[in-house]
Amino acid sequence: MLKDEVAKALKVIQDGGIILYPTDTIWGIGCDATNTEAVKKIYALKQRDEAKSMIILLDVDNKLQSYVSEVPDIAYDLIEFAENPLTLVMPGAKNISPALIAEDGSVGIRVAKHDFCQQLIQRLRKPLVSTSANTSGQPSPKNFGQVSAEIIEGVDYVVDLEQHDMGEKRPSTIMRLEADGRFEFLRR
Numbered sequence: 309m310l311k312d313e314v315a316k317a318l319k320v321i322q323d324g325g326i327i328l329y330p331t332d333t334i335w336g337i338g339c340d341a342t343n344t345e346a347v348k349k350i351y352a353l354k355q356r357d358e359a360k361s362m363i364i365l366l367d368v369d370n371k372l373q374s375y376v377s378e379v380p381d382i383a384y385d386l387i388e389f390a391e392n393p394l395t396l397v398m399p400g401a402k403n404i405s406p407a408l409i410a411e412d413g414s415v416g417i418r419v420a421k422h423d424f425c426q427q428l429i430q431r432l433r434k435p436l437v438s439t440s441a442n443t444s445g446q447p448s449p450k451n452f453g454q455v456s457a458e459i460i461e462g463v464d465y466v467v468d469l470e471q472h473d474m475g476e477k478r479p480s481t482i483m484r485l486e487a488d489g490r491f492e493f494l495r496r
Contacts, residue, residue, distance in 0.1 A: 313467050314427045321432060325464030326350055328441055328455065331365070332422040333393045334448050334477045335455055337463060338365075341435035344405040350437060351407070353462040356444040361408055363395050363416035364435035367426040375417065375435060376400050378487040386483070386491075387419050393480040394418065397494065399487060404435060418480055424469055440479065450476040 317327050324346050326339045337353065339346035341364040351358050366372065369387050372379045377400030387394060401408070401415035409415055418438070420426055429436050440448040441455045449455045452471040460466055482495040 310423060310427065310469065313469050314424060314431060317424075317428055317465060317467055318431050320465040321346075321428075321436075323464075326353070327465045327467060328460060328463045329424065329428075329467040330422065330452070330470040330473075331393075331425055331438060332420055333480045334450060335441040335452055336438040337441050337459065338437045338439075340432065341404045341408055341437045344407050347405045347407040347437060350439060353459065354439065354442070354444050356439075358407060359411065360444075361410040361415065362437055362439040363418055364404060364408060365418050365420040365425055365429060365438045366435055367420065367429040369419050371435075372417065372419075375403050375415065377402055380485060380487055380489040382489045382491070383485055386485070390481065392478075393421065395480045395482045397482060397484045408437065414484075416482065424467065448479055450478070 320327055321340050324343055326346055326349050328337055337350050369384055376398045383396055395416045395418040397414050397416045399414045441459050442448050451474050453474055483491050483493050485491045
């Protein structure tokens, strides 16, 4: 049941653990975005270069200003009207683990439109790290059935929701958005 899974995942995250969970895009590996030790566990599991930052998820767009110095007004319109899940890469990241901030000071943020993610983030009261559930260099799994045993065994908790959904999901659209409102697509 959704409420039980949110409670179990919340406990693991509050204890500094990492989870494997469904999102509005592909399955993700996540943790508390303010906990650097937990973030480093994800980098180690993915065998990912720490210079390659990971995105964070929020439950509502009005929390953007808590994690980005200057949020251009257009960000809210982009999030509201995006047809597909949209990750915005914005400069001036703040109040998250330094391990999540890119060399240029930016961070990728997506407002998750997924019940589990929204409820977990609301209860955590912090952003959730979200990175594809694969080892660096391997293809992103399009459903739970494609997540490797290495990843499943490497996390502290696997959320027991949507595991039998074999529909193929896609990663989010990624757009770089500057403080002055200029933007470019990084992945469509």
